[in-house]
Amino acid sequence: MTxxxxxxxxxxxxxxVVGASKLIESLSRKVxxxxxxxxxxxxxxxxxxMAAGIEETxxxxxxxxxxxNTLLAAAGEPPATKxxxxxxxxxxxxxxxxxxxxxxxxxxxxxxxxxxxxIIHWPLGCNQxxxxxxxxxxxxxxxxxxxxxxxDATPSYxxxxxxxxxxxxxxxLRNRDGGDPHTIVxxxxxxG
Numbered sequence: 001m002t003x004x005x006x007x008x009x010x011x012x013x014x015x016x017v018v019g020a021s022k023l024i025e026s027l028s029r030k031v032x033x034x035x036x037x038x039x040x041x042x043x044x045x046x047x048x049x050m051a052a053g054i055e056e057t058x059x060x061x062x063x064x065x066x067x068x069n070t071l072l073a074a075a076g077e078p079p080a081t082k083x084x085x086x087x088x089x090x091x092x093x094x095x096x097x098x099x100x101x102x103x104x105x106x107x108x109x110x111x112x113x114x115x116x117x118x119i120i121h122w123p124l125g126c127n128q129x130x131x132x133x134x135x136x137x138x139x140x141x142x143x144x145x146x147x148x149x150x151x152d153a154t155p156s157y158x159x160x161x162x163x164x165x166x167x168x169x170x171x172x173l174r175n176r177d178g179g180d181p182h183t184i185v186x187x188x189x190x191x192g
Contacts, residue, residue, distance in 0.1 A: 025092070025123055025183040032092075032181060083192040085110050092183040093130065093175035101175045105186075108166045109136070113192025115161040115169070118142045121185040124152040129177040130184060135170055136163045147174065163190065 023043070030037050065084060072078065087107050094100035118134050131147030133140055141161050142148070163169065171186045 022123055029181065083111055083113065085190050085192075087169060087188045087190065089171045089186040089188075090183065091171075091173055092181055093173055094181050096129075096176045096178040103171075103173045105171045105173070107169050107188075109163045109169055109190060110165075111190075111192040112165040113163065113190050115141070115159050115163060115188055116191050117187075117189040118157045118159065119154065119187040119189075120148065120150075120157075121154040122150045122152065123182060123184075125177075125180055126151045126182050127177065129175065130182045131172075131174040131176065132184060132186060133172040134186065134188065135172070136161065137167050140172075147172075 023046070027037055087110075089105045089107070091103045091105055093103060115136070120132050120134075122130055122132075126149070128149040128151055131149045133147050134142035139161075141159060142157050169188055169190075171188075173184055175182055
């Protein structure tokens with residue numbers, strides 16, 4: 001049976017991730033412009049609520065997977081998944097042509113398994129000028145060639161891409177916007 005509170009909490013946490021990303025980008029722009037940044041009590045409270053919602057959702061997902069695996073084991077079936085890990089990448093890219101306008105972010109697969117999902121957030125103002133590519137080792141798989149570039153969007157891309165334990169999982173970013181820096185968030189979900 002699905003817990004309605006878990007669904008609502010998950011939806012709120014998903015919105016919190018996007019909201020936190022936009023808030024962080026806004027504050028980062030102030031810092032980059034040399035403006036003083038102060039966090040008022042409402043902003044501090046909002047960040048605390050966002051963090052708590054995201055943390056609660058993570059615990060709920062882990063508990064749901066554990067419950068599903070318990071039911072499958074009782075029915076004599078193999079577990080649905082052995083392990084699930086979400087690997088976040090967050091980077092603010094400088095204006096096109098400046099140092100820091102490109103980045104290659106690398107993490108390592110925590111276990112052998114399959115990349116099942118890649119979620120990319122492009123904030124408003126990217127205007128298809130911020131390129132993203134995702135891969136592992138020497139293989140680019142999202143997209144297979146070139147880059148993805150959107151505006152004010154957070155699509156999910158689904159895969160069944162095998163990766164070895166401790167293999168590089170990388171995100172290649174490039175800002176072609178000469179007018180604004182942009183903060184990009186990429187999450188890779190791997191199951192083993």
